[in-house]
Amino acid sequence: MQFLFIINPISGNEDKSHLLRMVKAELKTDDKLTIFKTTGENDTEKIQQQLKKENFDRVLVAGGDGTIKLAAEAMGENALPIGILPAGSANGLASDLDLPEQPKKFIPIALYGKTRKIDAININDELGLHISDFGLNAELIKEYESSSLRGKLGYAINSITTLFQSKGPYEFEISTEKESFTKKGIMLALANSKKFGTGAVVNPKGKIDDGIFEVLLFKKLDLFEILKTLNEGKELSSDFVESFPVKEVKIKTQQKVDFQIDGEYCKAISEVNAKILPNKLEIAVRLG
Numbered sequence: 001m002q003f004l005f006i007i008n009p010i011s012g013n014e015d016k017s018h019l020l021r022m023v024k025a026e027l028k029t030d031d032k033l034t035i036f037k038t039t040g041e042n043d044t045e046k047i048q049q050q051l052k053k054e055n056f057d058r059v060l061v062a063g064g065d066g067t068i069k070l071a072a073e074a075m076g077e078n079a080l081p082i083g084i085l086p087a088g089s090a091n092g093l094a095s096d097l098d099l100p101e102q103p104k105k106f107i108p109i110a111l112y113g114k115t116r117k118i119d120a121i122n123i124n125d126e127l128g129l130h131i132s133d134f135g136l137n138a139e140l141i142k143e144y145e146s147s148s149l150r151g152k153l154g155y156a157i158n159s160i161t162t163l164f165q166s167k168g169p170y171e172f173e174i175s176t177e178k179e180s181f182t183k184k185g186i187m188l189a190l191a192n193s194k195k196f197g198t199g200a201v202v203n204p205k206g207k208i209d210d211g212i213f214e215v216l217l218f219k220k221l222d223l224f225e226i227l228k229t230l231n232e233g234k235e236l237s238s239d240f241v242e243s244f245p246v247k248e249v250k251i252k253t254q255q256k257v258d259f260q261i262d263g264e265y266c267k268a269i270s271e272v273n274a275k276i277l278p279n280k281l282e283i284a285v286r287l288g
């Protein structure tokens, strides 16, 4: 098989040379590996050039969700199967697909494993893979990305300050294919899957391949309900979060509100148009 191996050298603050060594050791004699290291600049175009050069069978991605998204956007309509080597700070998509955490286990799956089709969401013409949101969580991510504090402690310290400074609640005008209404909340998420990269199961009904996504309106901070998200399958109270299954939605806010896609801060915006892209990507998920 011919593999294009996209490596994000900076994701997750982690050196990837051991992953490269392990991938090379796992390859079969006739396989061919082309390595592409992202630079953070014009990576989409550079990956597209690589893809044109050879007939690849599969794209391997060592990075976080941002790097998977980059690979998917570069492939566009002619998406090849993707093998994920989770190596970001949170790895939301890998966690949602229940990929193993040890390289010894995920490398054989990424290279030769059976694939599964998953949906994605078109969000203002960007690709969303699992959960994107307006409000509190995006504010947390923005603070974290601009702070010099790293790691879990850094995240916790940033979180506490952001919680006290949050400008919410916000009024969200929501128009789905069935109805239009306005609701207040501290955060509004577009969820293609069940959980955040941190493992919090905020959308127990979410399925990544059902042709729909959920609009989740979080009404208030509720520690008891937040603790429930640590367990898969727990119903969450409708006083905490309301869920609307949709194929398409338009969200508007009076003022600009911070927005993030798959754990990466975008900017403050006041309008989002989102539409499900059924079976958009094919990801290797288990041994054949």
Ligand SMILES: Nc1ncnc2c1ncn2[C@@H]1O[C@H](COP(=O)(O)OP(=O)(O)OP(=O)(O)O)[C@@H](O)[C@H]1O
Pocket: 008, 009, 010, 011, 012, 013, 038, 039, 040, 041, 063, 064, 065, 066, 067, 068, 087, 088, 089, 090, 091, 092, 197, 262, 263, 264
């Ligand atoms: N060589 C590089 N130098 C600086 N930034 C880079 C480089 N390569 C990629 N990037 C940036 O890395 C980001 C993607 O990171 P990614 O989401 O994969 O990892 P992460 O943030 O550590 O993980 P996660 O999304 O799981 O939290 C993109 O914004 C991309 O522009």
